[in-house]
Amino acid sequence: MESDFVDWLRGRIPDQPTVHVGIGDDAAVLDLSTHRCVVCTDMVMDGVDFILSECAPRLVGRKALAVNLSDIAAMAAKPVAAVVSLAAHRETPIDVLKEIYEGLLELADAHNTAVIGGDTNSWDQPLAISITAFGEPTSKGVLKRDGAQPGDVIVATGNFGGSILGRHLVFKPRVEEALRLHAEYELHACMDVSDGLSLDLHRMTRASGCGALLNLSTIPISDAAHRLSARSSDELSPLEHALSDGEDFELILAVPASEAERLVRTQPLDMRLTPIGEFVREHGLWQQDTAGERVPLQPRGYEH
């Protein structure tokens, strides 16, 4: 199987000027415009991150790449290339594999990301896809998660919660958004929310050596979080979904206060940027109660 499939893939993938050696040799050779290479890797698995029998194979391939592009975006880097390893059940029809790649390649094309290599395997188990993505820092360097400072405003892109109702398969990685914000504003830190807003914000504070005080009334809650909460079997409020559901793939930013004021007033993106609290000196995650006192907020989300 593999050689036919590799032949198909080579024909499907256009030549790219940054690819010195592409698919078909023992390794690929990528020409970067800088010595500094941003690298992330994420694996998605059938039954955990998607259910192959219940969704379009294109969306599976799309998601496998999108979660990686979201990580590149979180560094405010420009994606340039990716390699794809997969293990598919040996009875997976070749057309399903091709559809998976088509979904992946469509998203890659949209972000000028060259698919430069891969490893296609079969086994008697469900599908697992591992992608490693490469990016280039801009002239401002990368934006890490450990730079938040007490007094910085927490600014979030988009809305939170309920991604499981469908958005987790079709979300747009915030690549262009991160590049634009990094170019035009002074930002201290950035992270993508993959495991839950409160859990990932807590990780960001730990990396930065500070805490965060959330203004819960300002959290942008998605329609899907409301729909999920309205189900009779559901025990969480829309806000609780927004704080704990995984796979939002929105960005949370640490922005100096004066710059945050300009950012929120300007609203330079197609989606809303919302201030949801501030980073504080006290470690941990906090909320303000009705009397104005700080009380601890338990970080919740998806632990792998």
Next chain:
Amino acid sequence: MESDFVDWLRGRIPDQPTVHVGIGDDAAVLDLSTHRCVVCTDMVMDGVDFILSECAPRLVGRKALAVNLSDIAAMAAKPVAAVVSLAAHRETPIDVLKEIYEGLLELADAHNTAVIGGDTNSWDQPLAISITAFGEPTSKGVLKRDGAQPGDVIVATGNFGGSILGRHLVFKPRVEEALRLHAEYELHACMDVSDGLSLDLHRMTRASGCGALLNLSTIPISDAAHRLSARSSDELSPLEHALSDGEDFELILAVPASEAERLVRTQPLDMRLTPIGEFVREHGLWQQDTAGERVPLQPRGYEH
């Protein structure tokens, strides 16, 4: 689980000067000494590439990296870094995961390869490990598989066949050997033998637009191929094992005739370099019969 495990891993992995941002952020940032980056990716799976319940977990991690380093070696590049994605069965003890990483890190250390990131997941299925490795070309550039020319001698490192008896878990990727040969000799092409000598040689001829004439009496046959063939249940000769067994992870080189004479006479490596035939104009794989006539040789090996 993941955050404790990531904390352990961060503590286990020494700081490396080439790693600008290491494990713990959304992505890693690697400082290369050149704009050109060699990249390969390979996935190994329980039940296909190893049997986790029957071997030391260290060897599983070691193999996951070794197959990738073999691909970097096949390009005659210098390995510098790797990222590791894995999906483990959710009941896998944490100590087993750590042992897998220890085996991987030991081999990484031996090749000055920094482990700069990863993604650790659990699911209800057997273990799959995907590694992407990065290398740097030397000043001579990379050595591709498509440069073999009619008249070039086929030179092989080491011995072939029977890797399944144990060598597939402990083989040494030919990294130093490839770098040394590339630096000191004029070579036209190189490939690592992962799926079987005759099958991979056939792929090398296809990539190079030529054929290959093997001198079967010169193929270096491993002791393991003899042992495997001697089993009462076995139906292949030692030579057939050498030609078709997968996972030798030796190198096959295309060497101009005069240079091959010098190479074979000098024997610059710790292991034997053996001329096993020549590349020829006629496409396909050939052997000489006892009357001196060329007859086709069927490429055999492991198809994924």
